[in-house]
Amino acid sequence: MRILLVEDNERLAEFIAAGLKSAGFVPDVFGTAADASAAFESAPYQAAILDLGLPDGDGLELIKTQRARGTTCPMMVLTARDGINDRVTGLNAGADDYLLKPFAMEELVARLRAILRRPGAALSVELGLGNLVFDTAGREVRVDGALVPMPRREMEMLEHLLRRAGKVVPKRSLEEGLYGFDDEVSSNSVEVLISRLRKRLQQSKAGVAVHTWRGIGYMLADGGP
Amino acid sequence: MTRQPPAILWRIVIRLSTTTLLAILLAYSWLWWKYHSAAEIQRDHFLMEEAVAVARSLGRSADGTFAVSLPPSTLASYASPSNGFRFAVRDRATGQILTQEGEGVGPLPALDSSPSLYRYNPDGPGPILMFGAAAAMTVDGRPLVVQVEESGRDFDALTQALLEKFAEEGGWLGAPFLVAMLLVSLVTIRNSLAPLRQLSEKAAAIGPDTTDLRLPEADVPREILPLVHAVNSALDRIEAGFRIQRDFTADAAHELRTPLAVLRAHIDSLDDAATRNALAHDLDSMTRLINQLLAVARAEALTIAMDEQADLNAIAVDVGVFLAPMALQQGRMIEVIEGAAIPVAGNAESIFNAARNLVENALTHTPAGGTITLQVDAPAILRVIDQGPGVPDELRDRIFQRFWRAERRKSGSGLGLAIVRQIMDAHGGQVVVENAKDGGAVFSLIFPAKADQGAQRR
Structure with a gap:
């Protein structure tokens, strides 16, 4: 399953990509909002994992624009901010789930599987x-x-x-x-x-x-x- | 403000009275002096005119003696001793008195010009002063001097009598003027200082948690405005300082999360399961500490909006839902006993965090197999009851201090209960710890009843 991973911290991106690979996913890693937008245009992804603080923009804005363009793939947000307001804003922007840093790889994979099962995504029976x-x-x-x-x-x-x-x-x-x-x-x-x-x-x-x-x-x- | 009049009022009353009295005194002195000098000039004129008149009327009678031919009424005024008038005609060379009327005149004055004025003191430094005028003349080739004198004492007495009369009839006007002035100043000062009372009430409410309050500048007298300005700008600076401190804690905690995430991901990628688990466990406690620091910063910055409401029963269930998996893992149970509590004015997220901290705390102190009870009681109390050893009396205050840890707390940041207290302070409520009858600890989050909530949070 092809997953888009947008994370500007190279080390973190590297580890998450490795973790996703060993869980059977195929991650494409990008470090900027611009690259991520381009990637959304060029290939169909089953899911996206996005960091909120990107060097050239806000991950939330990226989700909003993608949702406005009709991108339906489930999206998960990674963030350092954990207030309820932050969470609600993220979910309102069109994110399907919200994971607070730091997180266990297991948790990320489990949540990713969960959002992939949701209606709209490939429905697991x-x-x-x-x-x-x-x-x-x-x-x-x-x-x-x-x-x-x-x-x-x-x-x-x-x-x-x-x-x-x-x-x-x-x-x-x-x-x-x-x-x-x-x-x-x-x-x-x-x-x-x-x-x-x-x-x-x-x-x-x-x-x-x-x-x-x-x-x-x-x-x-x-x-x- | 106490019931005693403010010192500033007394100072003004005293100074104003003194000034008014001085002004009255000054006015009298000025009047006296003015009258006195006018009377003096008049007297001097009179004496000189009299001297000249006497001199003119002087003639030699048939028997060769000198005599004055004055009108009888004039002569009578000289003759009466009570008037203090007298005159004498003397030989200029010998000083011999040729004719006189009234009491005896003083010594012969030096005569530079004619007529001229003189004065002398017949009784040394005594109260009597004599004023006189002398005119020189020559009758039949013989140089003579006419002396006209008046007693000064009588003149002073006259002045004094006049002044007394004036004080009696018009001088009392000063008293009502003073009273009126005092009354007006009293009312003015009271009115002007009234806003200060409100200001001090406002100022009394300012504390570390309410640095956003400012003294109102409307209706403040212009003289006091600089002080209010200065206080408000001092508060601005203090608030900015507090905010920087809070923001730093929050920012630092946030910034630490990404490196922690890298570390966590790195640990998760390790092959050795034992090392991986051990490191993950250590990292978890570090993450907890950072989360607690963030919670402290958030609790300090917590302000409750006027219309915010929270349902303690719903919060208790939410906390149970949230912590049940962790409790199950640790082999402990959580139960919720809902009660008829009123909705409280408060921030549900922060009350949730307070209750969550208490339950996490209770989980570490309740032996395996035990149950933690969340109980909601009227009017607005959320209790967390554990089955641990309880809290000794002497520690009941100290456990709420930051970074306080006892053996009772084997792990944890030492911040949880401090956060709880901070959150309750922000709600105008309190957290109280007691021991249950069977020994466990009972932490109660007590929210103010609806009626006095308005008073607590303006």
């Missing part, structure tokens, strides 16, 4: 965690290859959790998700669904666990229940 695989297009859940039959509402919930695996999904956002396909949501229906899902995952020997965070939400993480 399979979500995986541990020995569990969720086929979002075929609506199938498999553990170690074996099909796990699951009611639609539990499946929707599992997808929700799986898309944010390793992070807490606030209970409120799960409830809001449930309203979409169920008119009657009793206050404990999320709890009921979660406990059914947990039982089903346990019975099917899935190597993932649904953690309950009281008052906060739920988190799907790999590892036994």
Whole structure:
């Protein structure tokens, strides 16, 4: 997958390029906004990683102009500024994700994969965690290859959790998700669904666990229940 | 300002009264002197005219003695002892008195011209002074001198009587004038100084966190304006200094992030997993310190906009969502107990950071398997309760100081709790630490109730 990397710090660019290569990407590295604009014109990229502070311009401006020209590829911003305002400005300019320096290479690769999966990008149909695989297009859940039959509402919930695996999904956002396909949501229906899902995952020997965070939400993480 | 009148008022009252009294005194003296000199001139004229008149009326009677032929009323005024008038006709050569009226006259004066004035003091330095005029003449070939005299004491008495009369009838006009002047100055001074009271109230509110406040220059008397100007420009310079300091911390922290990113990327590219992990761990703590420095700079620069509102329940859940993965990794739990708290006037991002610092702190002190509780209480309190050993009484103030670390803090920057306090100060609230009944520490972020929030933040 061809990735455009715009970073004016040569050493950092070098290391990121190496990291991307070893993760299976093909990065093109540029150090200025002008070179990056030219690169956007000349070749199709699956994604772009941009530093905000460039010697000849602002990375945000670059994103804005590219978005205005109809460039749809997902873009990730690298920055030293971490205020919420900075983040919001970056996302409003058309960035898909925002990564604060310094960062682990693993994190960069994971985030890059995540934005590549988003709608608009090449849509990944399979979500995986541990020995569990969720086929979002075929609506199938498999553990170690074996099909796990699951009611639609539990499946929707599992997808929700799986898309944010390793992070807490606030209970409120799960409830809001449930309203979409169920008119009657009793206050404990999320709890009921979660406990059914947990039982089903346990019975099917899935190597993932649904953690309950009281008052906060739920988190799907790999590892036994 | 205290209830005592300001010193400047008293000074003006005293000086004004003194000046008015002096002016009145001066006016009287001037009047007295003017009257006195006018009266003196008149008297001298009178004496000379009288001397000449006496001289003219002098003749020799049939018996050879000298006599004056003056009108009887004039003679009567000489004869009356209370008037203090007298005259004498003397021989110029011998000084022998040829004729006289009234009491005895003084010694024969030296006569350079005629008529001429003289004065003498009959009782030495005593109160009586005699004024006289002498005219020379020759009757039947015999040189004579006419002396007309008047007692000065009587004249002074007359002046004094006149002045007393004047003071009695018109002089008291000075008193109401003085009172009116004092009243007008009092009101003027009070009015002019009233803005100073407001100024000092404003000035009292200026501190290291509110260097953006300035003294208002409207309605300030022109005389005080230079002082207000000077104070405001001093505040400008102080604020600029503070800003430079803050910006430096923030800029330095930002600038450090790119080299850290290079270092991190370099470490991640190492083949030896053990070295890689160890270095990554060290780099993480360094990154945390830099992030905390940045947070300090941000907390110091924090100002809460008038319309900013934050929901403590939502913030507690956000903090839980944010830190749960880290807690899971460390084998600890986080829970949130929502409560009926009112929305607080505040900056949600900074309150989030304050609560996050408290939970991170709690995670390091709660043993594995323990739970950190975020509890929201009415009216506007966010508590972070851990299951650690608690905070000893004597440390409850010191843990909020910058770079303070005890054994309790094995890692970390020593800035987290200082940031929390800074953020709470900016909100006009406070952070309080207590020990729970079962021994853990309870950190409470206490926000001002809605009613006194207006007073806290103008």
